[in-house]
Amino acid sequence: MIISNNLESMNSFSKSEEILAKYILNKKENIEKLSTKDLANATYTSPSTVIRLSQKLGFSGWNEFKEKYLEELHYLNNHFSNIDPNFPFEPNDTLMNIASKVGHLACETIEMII
Numbered sequence: 001m002i003i004s005n006n007l008e009s010m011n012s013f014s015k016s017e018e019i020l021a022k023y024i025l026n027k028k029e030n031i032e033k034l035s036t037k038d039l040a041n042a043t044y045t046s047p048s049t050v051i052r053l054s055q056k057l058g059f060s061g062w063n064e065f066k067e068k069y070l071e072e073l074h075y076l077n078n079h080f081s082n083i084d085p086n087f088p089f090e091p092n093d094t095l096m097n098i099a100s101k102v103g104h105l106a107c108e109t110i111e112m113i114i
Helices: 003-008 015-031 036-043 047-056 062-079 095-113
Strands: none
Touching: 003 015, 003 062, 015 036, 015 047, 015 062, 036 047, 047 062
């Protein structure tokens, strides 16, 4: 599952972890230079909460989470900038354009899973 989606589905997060998740989703690429201490200070939480959230999401710690999250953002920004997966078609698209977009989205989805 996409890291962003995991951050948005805050079912098992504590209140502090929810605050961290919202901050990360809001800042996106701007978290690149943040340490656990920087993030904790910005969200009025603790560095251990930052690490705990990272581990809940399946990572060894903040640095691994941050690296994978930034890779995901970069990938999504580069591959999905022209096609909105929620509304991939436009009223003037031909059948061939629609088929091409569906095929492209299917391939991208499969590549992300693998």
